[in-house]
Amino acid sequence: MNANITRRGNEILVNENFDNGYALRGLLSAVHKATTEEKLSDVVLNFKHCSHVEQGPMVFVCAQILKHREHGINFELIAPEIPELQRLFRNTNWAHFIDPKVETFRSDGLEHLPATQYQDSTEQGRAVDKIVKVILGAIPQMGRRSLVAFEWSINEITDNVLTHSESPVGGLVQVQTFARDRKAQFVVADAGVGIPRTLREGYPTLTRDEDALEKAISEGVTSNKKRGQGNGLYGSYQMCGQGQGEFELHSGYASLTFVPQRKKPLRATNEGLPCNGTLVAVTIDFSKPQLLEEALRFQGRKHEPNFLKPYEQSCDGDMCFKLVDESPSFGSRMAGKPVRTKLLNLYGMHSSGRISIDLSNVPIMSSSFADEVFGKLFLEVGAVGFMRRFELMNVEDIVRHIIDKAIAQRVSTGVAD
Ligand SMILES: Nc1ncnc2c1ncn2[C@@H]1O[C@H](COP(=O)(O)OP(=O)(O)OP(=O)(O)O)[C@@H](O)[C@H]1O
Numbered sequence: 001m002n003a004n005i006t007r008r009g010n011e012i013l014v015n016e017n018f019d020n021g022y023a024l025r026g027l028l029s030a031v032h033k034a035t036t037e038e039k040l041s042d043v044v045l046n047f048k049h050c051s052h053v054e055q056g057p058m059v060f061v062c063a064q065i066l067k068h069r070e071h072g073i074n075f076e077l078i079a080p081e082i083p084e085l086q087r088l089f090r091n092t093n094w095a096h097f098i099d100p101k102v103e104t105f106r107s108d109g110l111e112h113l114p115a116t117q118y119q120d121s122t123e124q125g126r127a128v129d130k131i132v133k134v135i136l137g138a139i140p141q142m143g144r145r146s147l148v149a150f151e152w153s154i155n156e157i158t159d160n161v162l163t164h165s166e167s168p169v170g171g172l173v174q175v176q177t178f179a180r181d182r183k184a185q186f187v188v189a190d191a192g193v194g195i196p197r198t199l200r201e202g203y204p205t206l207t208r209d210e211d212a213l214e215k216a217i218s219e220g221v222t223s224n225k226k227r228g229q230g231n232g233l234y235g236s237y238q239m240c241g242q243g244q245g246e247f248e249l250h251s252g253y254a255s256l257t258f259v260p261q262r263k264k265p266l267r268a269t270n271e272g273l274p275c276n277g278t279l280v281a282v283t284i285d286f287s288k289p290q291l292l293e294e295a296l297r298f299q300g301r302k303h304e305p306n307f308l309k310p311y312e313q314s315c316d317g318d319m320c321f322k323l324v325d326e327s328p329s330f331g332s333r334m335a336g337k338p339v340r341t342k343l344l345n346l347y348g349m350h351s352s353g354r355i356s357i358d359l360s361n362v363p364i365m366s367s368s369f370a371d372e373v374f375g376k377l378f379l380e381v382g383a384v385g386f387m388r389r390f391e392l393m394n395v396e397d398i399v400r401h402i403i404d405k406a407i408a409q410r411v412s413t414g415v416a417d
């Protein structure tokens with residue numbers, strides 16, 4: 001057994017890090033032994049002494065647990081004792097997926113997306129919309145073309161779960177952003193039949209799982225030419241190859257990793273223990289926007305982006321930004337920052353159009369939120385730019401007063417960030 005993962009009765013202990021494929025497969029194997037071989041129906045996952053985690057392995061474990069729960073197996077969580085990790089388990093919804101007694105965490109409008117389950121294309125579409133908004137609010141100076149490429153990739157990878165995996169619990173998706181490095185990582189996990197199995201339908205001679213994963217990321221490779229074109233994994237992998245992006249796949253007995261700094265960036269390995277399902281982790285470097293789009297130049301359908309539609313519809317100006325849909329609250333700087341980043345990104349994407357900011361159903365706003373959004377925005381784009389490109393609609397008197405004051409104060413200090 002993996003020394004990092006040990007057993008004590010019905011308890012499975014994660015003793016150190018849970019941040020790589022090795023630890024993931026160790027834990028899955030322990031869960032398999034406890035539930036399938038020993039037929040235990042109550043299992044405790046003990047992360048008390050765990051010191052570091054990554055979202056990919058965690059999301060994969062959550063998907064597996066959802067499947068086990070469908071078979072009547074219950075899991076209890078012992079959370080890490082390090083307070084930041086404890087919070088992370090709650091805020092990412094891992095705690096909820098492991099043990100549904102823990103309530104879900106709702107974080108619309110923040111800079112990360114907690115693990116989110118989707119089981120049909122409507123739920124998938126909703127998750128993708130949310131994710132694109134998270135990126136729009138988290139990464140400054142996001143070009144339109146970068147976001148189009150990102151939206152394409154997240155659509156493809158999440159769609160693969162519904163099209164190919166036969167996962168009884170659908171998929172889980174989670175997103176983390178790294179504003180300073182201008183990167184984002186999304187992970188998608190399912191508890192389905194895995195890439196090697198589906199790909200063998202089209203390529204029956206593929207015996208080794210590691211060969212199947214390498215094949216799956218090649219251009220035009222699909223298990224069924226009538227249904228797909230074999231672009232999703234290939235295009236996403238190509239996008240990660242630009243700048244400092246990374247790509248990781250775990251499915252069946254194999255893993256495939258692409259790390260640009262390595263001597264041999266692409267590596268496919270047989271891990272000796274299975275992952276029943278698929279985990280895809282895509283890290284995109286947004287610092288080279290034209291390269292991202294370049295990566296998607298292969299034969300195939302053209303992706304029509306969706307993310308601008310909600311802003312471009314139902315509005316007098318060229319774009320309409322309904323504040324009530326863009327932030328979970330109007331009370332803090334933390335809530336205000338992603339709103340300002342979104343507005344600045346939309347401002348940059350639309351070179352001359354007007355953006356109407358609709359403040360209906362916003363009865364009150366804190367001065368710190370108003371400063372973070374309007375004060376700093378005013379200073380960044382300048383008085384003329386602000387007046388030419390932004391318009392405030394449906395503003396309550398008291399809110400107008402707070403915004404006016406925030407802008408005046410910010411202008412008098414002259415410091416944007
Ligand atoms: N989550 C998954 N579960 C099982 N098999 C998968 C999964 N994702 C991808 N695959 C396998 O990998 C193959 C390649 O996937 P890819 O997205 O590149 O192409 P496609 O889905 O077949 O076609 P397209 O994406 O162009 O519609 C699929 O045909 C399928 O066999």
Ligand SMILES: [Mg+2]
Pocket residue numbers: 156159160228231232233
């Ligand atoms: Mg696909």
